[in-house]
Amino acid sequence: MTTVVFISADGEERSEVEAPSGRRLLEVAQADGQPLEGTCEGQMACSTCHVIVDAADFAKLPRATEMEEDLLDLASHVTRYSRLACQIELSDDIDRLTVRMPAGSRNMQGR
Ligand code: FES
Numbered sequence: 707m708t709t710v711v712f713i714s715a716d717g718e719e720r721s722e723v724e725a726p727s728g729r730r731l732l733e734v735a736q737a738d739g740q741p742l743e744g745t746c747e748g749q750m751a752c753s754t755c756h757v758i759v760d761a762a763d764f765a766k767l768p769r770a771t772e773m774e775e776d777l778l779d780l781a782s783h784v785t786r787y788s789r790l791a792c793q794i795e796l797s798d799d800i801d802r803l804t805v806r807m808p809a810g811s812r813n814m815q816g817r
Pocket of ligand 1: 743744745746747748749750751752753754755777790791792793
């Protein structure tokens with residue numbers, strides 16, 4: 707199990723959930739009601755699952771693929787710690803993962 711901490715873009719809301727290994731971060735975020743659209747459902751055809759990973763946690767994740775890096779170029783408010791939530795699989799190696807929703811509204815149409 708991994709504890710995932712979601713922090714809202716403005717830093718005011720914080721949600722902590724437990725999730726089993728093997729689950730994709732996008733699924734966990736959506737189940738928790740986080741504003742990530744994930745339009746392509748992990749098919750690497752959008753960037754609406756963009757999240758900003760805590761700097762220390764970012765280093766624990768496997769590196770992003772070149773394709774993921776290319777897609778991140780389409781997202782807004784990208785930082786050096788940006789990742790696509792559909793590409794992050796939780797594992798027992800990561801006991802706690804903190805991610806922040808990016809500012810702006812491109813992650814969720816209509817919000
Ligand atoms: S859901 Fe489309 S790239 Fe992640």
